[in-house]
Amino acid sequence: MRLLQITASNVWRGHEQQIVYYYDEFNDQIEHQVLLCTPNTRLSEIAAERNYNFQTLEFKSEYDLKWMKKINQIIKEEKIDVVLIHNSTAHTLCVLSSLIYGWKTPMVFFRTLIKKVDTNFFRKWKYNYKVLKKIVCVSEAVRTILLSAIKDHTRLSIVGSATDLSEFQKTQKTGILHRELGWDADTIIIGNIAAFVPFKDHITFVNTAEILASKLPNCKFVLIGKGELEQEIKDYVAQKGLTERFAFLGFRKDVPELFPEFDLFLFTSKLEPTGGVLLEANACKVPVVATRAGGIPEVIIENKTGLLCEKENASDFAEAVIKILSNPSLRNELVTNGYEHLKANFTKEVIAKQMLAELNAVIKS
Known part of the structure; x- marks a missing residue:
């Protein structure tokens, strides 16, 4: 050929x-x-x-x-x-x-x-x-x-x-993100990696963060990516009074190093063809909460490799995040299943x- x-x-x-x-x-x-x-x-x-x-x-x-x-x-x-x-x-x-x-x-x-x-x-x-x-x-x-x-x-x-398992080999925290951002070691980091474009729905991410901030005093949020709506989302974060809880890291080439520093990957995209970044979360053994929309359910098996929520429903997302963070056995089950599903199919x-x-x-x- x-x-x-x-x-x-x-x-x-x-x-x-x-x-x-x-x-x-x-x-x-x-x-x-x-x-x-x-x-x-x-x-x-x-x-x-x-x-x-x-x-x-x-x-x-x-x-x-x-x-x-x-x-x-x-x-x-x-x-x-x-x-x-x-x-x-x-x-x-x-x-x-x-x-x-x-x-x-x-x-x-x-x-x-x-x-x-x-x-x-x-x-x-x-x-x-x-x-x-x-x-x-x-x-x-x-x-x-x-x-x-x-x-x-x-x-x-x-x-x-x-996804490439040889690229995403790191599955354990080293604290590099906490040190880079000057956050306490016990800070819970909830992350998202996506371009700042409308269908990625960072608005729902911020709305979810607002709910979680009232329930989890030591949680903070990291957004990686660039795009046309970046400043609009930064302004929305400030409007919600959440600036101190958010870190905008822009485009990063060291995503495989940073990914395992997340305690949870929160993906609020509302019109996703497949969500390849979810596979990277699986590779790094980071638990996933994502939207039940588009091709995402073809990548994330609901209640087996991650939890899925209704699009634009911040309360639904917040409930799923808390469910995983408060249940270590569920977390371990999801990341183990996710890793095996990735190896077999993606x-x-x-x-x-x-x-x-x-x-x-x-x-x-």
């Missing part, structure tokens, strides 16, 4: 991490691969650090002729057998490049958003484009929302999120094998 992986994304989130997992796992299993991405991003940094076979191009629009030409050039020069597309704008660019230059190399689109795609003629058309042979969805929730737009449902399949090795099977099936067909 000679593979082109392509993304026009400028951010670093779970999907971009998944690209790294795929590249690493595929490297010894296929003949040749190339990554095309945008420059000056965390993904391009990793590609350079690990000596990937990669090329970069500034992204300006999904109708950028330079991108279309570059895609055609790579497909021809690298003799690509199949194109694995990782975001919607790259999907558009690939379809238009195929039309303009006439290449028929089969495409596979790895879809990770819960969002309708039949909102206009062009979007619906590009998802049914004849050279796009397969749409691999990260969860059943993503697949379900695509059904109305896709004519041939056999083109839809599911390959879940993944390691990068397991998931990459599933994606490789999808790509091989497309080439053979």
Whole structure:
């Protein structure tokens, strides 16, 4: 197999991490691969650090002729057998490049958003484009929302999120976060790692924190990530009088070191395709309270590997947090089950094998 992986994304989130997992796992299993991405991003940094076979191009629009030409050039020069597309704008660019230059190399689109795609003629058309042979969805929730737009449902399949157990090896506290933040050693840390965007619903996180602050005097809250709503959430925290209880750490490269410092991972996202960060919590043996929404129940088994709550219901979240923190045996049961569930279903090795099977099936067909 000679593979082109392509993304026009400028951010670093779970999907971009998944690209790294795929590249690493595929490297010894296929003949040749190339990554095309945008420059000056965390993904391009990793590609350079690990000596990937990669090329970069500034992204300006999904109708950028330079991108279309570059895609055609790579497909021809690298003799690509199949194109694995990782975001919607790259999907558009690939379809238009195929039309303009006439290449028929089969495409596979790895879809990770819960969002309708039949909102206009062009979007619906590009998802049914004849050279796009397969749409691999990260969860059943993503697949379900695509059904109305896709004519041939056999083109839809599911390959879940993944995490790297070799990266998330630390499962015990060392106190590094307490020391960094100057917090007492007995401080309970409740954390969240997510971009500050609307569907991650940091508002409900803060509302939950307000309830917990009145019941757990020694609990504090850590938010890791960046995004458009960061200042709005900081202002909301101040409005609630919780500034002294919150730490905003921005984007961090040392997440595997910080994760085990959390006493609990509170994930209030209300429209999550899968929640790959929940797998990282499982890997670090941190108990999880998350939303019963989107693809999250496909990752977290309710009352077995974590507790699930109704979206935007701060009281429900607070009750679940207290239930775990006040019951060590329940905590231990959840983290043990979560770790075993992860190993069986969501390691990068397991998931990459599933994606490789999808790509091989497309080439053979």
